Amino acid sequence: MSWLRRHVFTTNHRSVGLLYLALVAIAVAIGVVLSLLMRIHLAWPALCFPGWGVMKPEDYLALVTIHGTLMVFFVLTIGPQNAFPSLILPGQIGAKGMAFPALNAVSLWMTALSLFVLLAAFLVPMGAPISGWTSYPPLSAIAAAGPGQALGMDCWLLSLAIFAVGQIFGAINILATIIDTRVKGMTLGRMPLTVWSWLISSTLVLPAFSVLLAALVLLFCDRHLATSFFVPLGDAVAGHVIRYGDGSPLLWLHLFWFFGHPEVYIAILPGMGLASSLFANFSRRPVVGYKLMATMTVAIGLLGFLVWGHHMFVSGMNPYAGTAFGLTTMAIAIPSTIEVLSWMGTLWAGSKRRGGLILKTPMLFALGFLSFFIAGGLTGPILAQPALDIYLHNTFFVVAHFHLIMAMAGAFSLFAGVYYWFPLITGRRMNETLGRFHFWFTLIGAYGTFFPMHLQGLAGKPRHYADLTGPAASLLPNLLPSERGITFSALLLAASQTFFLVNLIWSALRGLKADANPWQATTLEWRPSSEEELKLIRHGPYEYDVAWTESDFIPQWAEGGDQE
C-alpha cells in the first residue's frame, strides 16, 4: 500500500513520468497488435482468424481508427510531450519539480481515464468507431452511418475530450515550469534544445487542443442535440436522407486540422530537440548554430499553425486556398532543412575528431531518427503540391509519408530517450549488444515495412480499404507480393521489439552500474546528486570540445569560467 502511494498515487514528477511511459507502453502494444491484424488481412484477405473468422470491412476500419488514435495521441503525444518532460524537465532546468505537481498528476490520471474510455469502445454494443482517427462527418455525426458509429463513436468523443483537457493542463504545467522555476543563471540562451522544444510544443498544445475540444463539443451537439454544424442538408448516409439543417463537413475539417497539424509538431519537436542534444553529446562537439536552432524551433511552431489546409486539398476546398496552403507547407521545409543541416554539421565535426562519433545505442537511435526525418521529410514537399496530392492523397503514399516522418521518427526518438536516460532512472546502463540488435532489426523492419508503401501508393493502391472489389480489384494481384513483403517486414519489426523488452527488464535488474554522468553529458539532469544544492549556473548547454580543461567538456553545473 505504501509502495502504491509512493510510486503510483503520487505527485512526484519522476513517478508521474514513469507512469506516463507505462501508458505509452500499453498503448503502443495494443496499437502494434491492431496494425499487425490489418497487415495480415491485407496480405491474406481470406484468412480465417481463430475465434473471430474472416475480417469484415467494418472490423478493418475499426482497427484503422483505434490504431491511429492510440498511436497519435497515446504514444506520439504523451511519450515526448508528457512522459519525458515529467521525468527530465525539472532536472534539466535545475528545478526541484514541476511548477504544479498536483496538476501534473491530474493530467496523468485524466490521460489514463481517456485511454480506458477509448479502449472501452471495443466492448460496447456494435464495437469501435470506424471513421478513422480524423472522424470526418457526416459519417461521424450520424449514428446510423455504420456499426460502431453509435456508442463506439461516443466513447471516442468522450475519450478525446478528456485527453484534450488533460493535455491542456499538462501544457500549462510545462510552460509555468520552464518560465518560472529555472535555476538562477539558466537564461533562455542556456536552455538545452530539448527544453526549447518543450516550450514551443506546449505553446502549440494550448490553442490546438482547445480548438479540438470545441470541435468535439460541436460534433457532440450534432450527434445528440439535433444541431447541424457539420451535417449537410439532403445528404444520404447509409440510406437515411438528412432532412434538417444546412451544415458543412468542411467546417469540421478546418477545426480538426487546425488542431491536427500543430499536433504533429507537438509530437515531433521534442524528438528534434533530443536529437540535437544527443548528436552534440556523442559527437563531443557543440550544436552548430544553437541560437539558430532555437529560432528555427520557434519558426516551425509558428508555421505549423498556417499549414492545416494541406490535409484538405481533395476536400472540395477553394483551390486558391489550396495554393496558399501549399506555399506555407513548402515554407516549413526551410526551418526543417536548417535543423537537418545543423545536425549534419555537428555530426561532421564529430566525425573529424580523433575517435570519430561515439556510436552507443542512444546515438544509433538518434541517427535512425535523422534518417527517417530525411526520408519521410523528402516526400513532404511532394505532397505539399495540390496537383500531386490530388493523385496521391488517398493512397498508401501518404501512409508511407506519415509513418516514416511521424511514427518511425517519433518512435526512434522515444527509444533514443529511453536508452539515453535509462541510467538516470535506474542507475544502470542498458545492454549495448542487445541495443545494437534492437536498432538494426528495427531499422531494417521499419524501412522494409514503410518504404514499399510509397511504390504501392504510386501504383494507385488506396488507403482505408479492407479489400478492393470491382474494377479496382485488378490492381490487387499485381500488388499482392509486395503486400506480403510488407507484412513479413511488419512482423519482423514487431518481433524485434523483443530485444528491447528483454534489455529493459534485464538491464533494470542486472545491468552494469552506471556512473553519475555515464555519457559525459553537459546538461543539468546528469548533475551528481551527491553535489550540494545548485545555486547558479554559468555555462551554456553544449560546451563540448573545450581545449583548456582536462576532460573535453564543461557541464552546465561546473563552477566558474564565465563564458560571456
Added chain:
Amino acid sequence: MPATFTRTPAHEVERKDTGIGGRPPVDKRPTGGGGGDENWDRHGHGRGGPRELITRYRMALIFGLSGDLMFFIAIVSIFFARQATGHFDARNDYVMDWRPIYLPSILFINTAIMLVSSLTMEIARQQLFRETDVMDEWLGIGRPMSRRATPWLLATIALGLLFLGGQWIAWEQLSEAGVFFSGNPASHFFYLITGAHGAHLLLGLVALGAAIAGVYWLKRVEYRQILVDCTAWYWHSMGVLWF
C-alpha cells in the same frame, strides 16, 4: 496597538521560508525571473518567494484562459462561417437557412449585473493586497484582510447567481417564443455560447466559494492572496468573454 499583543492569535501562523529572507508577502520589489537578461548577478533573485509564487499561479491561469479563449474563438468563427453558408436547392436558387433570433432584453440587464460583479470582485481582490492589513494578518494579530474581503466576495457570488438566473429566464423566454436549441443554426449558437459561458461561470462560483473558505482556512497568507487573486482574474475574463 499594545492591546493586540495580549490577544491570542486566531491560530498559529505557519512561517516557512518564503525565499525572500522571511519577509512578509508585501514585497513589491522586482525579484528577477526575467527571461533573456544575461546578467543574473546584478539583481537579487528571490526564488520561490511569494511574489514569484503568485506570478506562477497567475501565469498558469493566463495560459489556461488563453486556451479557453481559443475554444470560444473556434466556436465564434464557426458561427460566422455557418452564418454565411447555404446551398443550392432544386431550382438552383441559393438558399440560406440562417434566421437571426430576437435577443430577450433581459440579456442587457444581465450584462449590467456582470459588470457590477466584476467591480465587487475587484474590490475584494484589492482588500487582500492592502499592505497594513497584510502585515497584521501575516503577524497573526487578526484577520483584517479576510474580514474585509468576505462581504465583497459574497456580493460577487450573489451577483453571479443573479446573472445565471437571468440567463435562465432568457432561455425560458426564448423557448416560450418557440426558439429551441435545435431550432435553427442561430439558436444553436446562442444556446451553445451562453451555455458554455454559463458552465464557466458555475466553475467561477465554485472558485469563489473556495476563495471564501480559503481566506479563512488556508494557513499561509500567500496562498490566501493567490486564491482570491486568481479567482478575480478568472471572473474578470469571464466578464470580458461575455461581451
